[in-house]
Amino acid sequence: MQLKNKTVIITGASSGIGAAAALLFAAEGANVVVGARREALLDQLVAQIIQRNGRAVSVAGDIKEEAYAVELVQLAKSEFGGLDAAFNNAGIMGDTSPIPDMQAKNWHDVIAVNLTSAFFAAKHQIPAMKERGGGSILFTSSFVGHTNGGLSGMGAYAASKSGLIGLAQSLSSEHGADGIRANTLLPGGTKTAMAGDDPAVHEYIAELHPLKRMAAPEEIAQAALFLLSDQSAFVTGSAMIADGGISIKLA
Numbered sequence: 001m002q003l004k005n006k007t008v009i010i011t012g013a014s015s016g017i018g019a020a021a022a023l024l025f026a027a028e029g030a031n032v033v034v035g036a037r038r039e040a041l042l043d044q045l046v047a048q049i050i051q052r053n054g055r056a057v058s059v060a061g062d063i064k065e066e067a068y069a070v071e072l073v074q075l076a077k078s079e080f081g082g083l084d085a086a087f088n089n090a091g092i093m094g095d096t097s098p099i100p101d102m103q104a105k106n107w108h109d110v111i112a113v114n115l116t117s118a119f120f121a122a123k124h125q126i127p128a129m130k131e132r133g134g135g136s137i138l139f140t141s142s143f144v145g146h147t148n149g150g151l152s153g154m155g156a157y158a159a160s161k162s163g164l165i166g167l168a169q170s171l172s173s174e175h176g177a178d179g180i181r182a183n184t185l186l187p188g189g190t191k192t193a194m195a196g197d198d199p200a201v202h203e204y205i206a207e208l209h210p211l212k213r214m215a216a217p218e219e220i221a222q223a224a225l226f227l228l229s230d231q232s233a234f235v236t237g238s239a240m241i242a243d244g245g246i247s248i249k250l251a
């Protein structure tokens, strides 16, 4: 019960890492507030958590919109009385063209979904956490936010994921005295919709990792649990690698 009675926002909860995290955090005693655009999937997730005697609510929306960040915090307050932690996890890969071929629209979309959303999230989560006397914020970056390792087509994605590391470090400096911690999690290749469902691609990605496999979303959720819970009470400003060693191999 590492998150007993803590209220946690989780974005990107309609699938993959976010859905696994919502199930895990609820099982660890958290009140979870889940978000993404696909409402039907959020409804299914909430029903599953409640069936397991957990506590969950959802609101669907687009994290590109500042109003959605406000809505998630308001829901945490109205349903559960406040906000203790946030797993700002939603993200997209976007087009993987080399930069000269990349459309500006793709650049703007990837930055808006992956990075500007994190600014909106923190902007509205921090005042709510201050009201509680502290909290923990986590952003899902990626191994490519730390070391691109020669992979091509990662220009917009890598820029957005590196930006999250800088944002978390700044938040750590600015709000440590408020008892608020801010960290990033850098997963390696993980078997979710983002990685597609082509076995040949999975095999190629798995081979890049010293562990010779991809992660299950539940394994990344465990790392997020550590960073959001009091188990990591002295960890802030950290970019925690949970990547099966891929960044060592690529560095």
Ligand SMILES: NC(=O)c1ccc[n+]([C@@H]2O[C@H](COP(=O)([O-])OP(=O)(O)OC[C@H]3O[C@@H](n4cnc5c(N)ncnc54)[C@H](OP(=O)(O)O)[C@@H]3O)[C@@H](O)[C@H]2O)c1
Pocket: 011, 012, 013, 014, 015, 016, 017, 018, 035, 036, 037, 038, 039, 061, 062, 063, 064, 089, 090, 091, 092, 093, 113, 140, 141, 142, 143, 186, 187, 188, 189, 190, 191, 192, 193, 194, 195, 217
């Ligand atoms: N899978 C990997 O190999 C890997 C590796 C490193 C890092 N990551 C990162 O892990 C995070 C989770 O991805 P995943 O692997 O779990 O993939 P996923 O299953 O595709 O999940 C992405 C989630 O983000 C949500 N999302 C995307 N755009 C959104 C928007 N505009 N507004 C609201 N929600 C939005 C999606 O929900 P809706 O479509 O319902 O909105 C979905 O729930 C991402 O930040 C990703 O960059 C993944």
